[in-house]
Amino acid sequence: MRRRLYLGLGIVAFVVGSVGIALPLLPTVPFYILAAFCFGKGSPALERRLLDHPTAGPHIRAWRERGAISRRGKIAALAMLAASAAIGLAVLPMPWGLLPGAVAIVTGGWIATRP
Structure with a gap:
């Protein structure tokens, strides 16, 4: 099972x-x-x-x-996180517009610290 x-x-x-x-x-x-x-x-x-x-x-x-992420993968992931945060800030009403940025900071920080 x-x-x-x-x-x-x-x-x-x-x-x-x-x-x-x-x-x-x-x-x-x-x-x-x-x-x-x-x-x-x-x-x-x-x-x-x-x-x-x-x-x-x-x-x-x-x-x-x-536990490694390629440099190219990191750059792409961080760029997409930044774009998502900017779009969220632009189109979502406050305080919801801050949520994508908070997620981007947490996940981006984790991604950036991988070898």
Whole structure:
């Protein structure tokens, strides 16, 4: 039962990550990292396929081995967080307009401290 649950969660994470390829504000690699974790518990064959993927595999392995995010990935994530905070400030009424900025500060700080 637990194995099927992890397999199902892995499939959902993979699908959401795949949608992120087409939608610029939805991240891909974090969902693929989650999918690899779930597949490791539910389907080692699918985990291996994800780790061997030429594009996503190196990012997943870097995260597993060193907790690392590539410089390019950090720049893209921080730029999107800043853009989201600015858009939120411009279009949301106060005090809701401050919420995207607060989220950007917390998550951006975490991302910036990764190796």
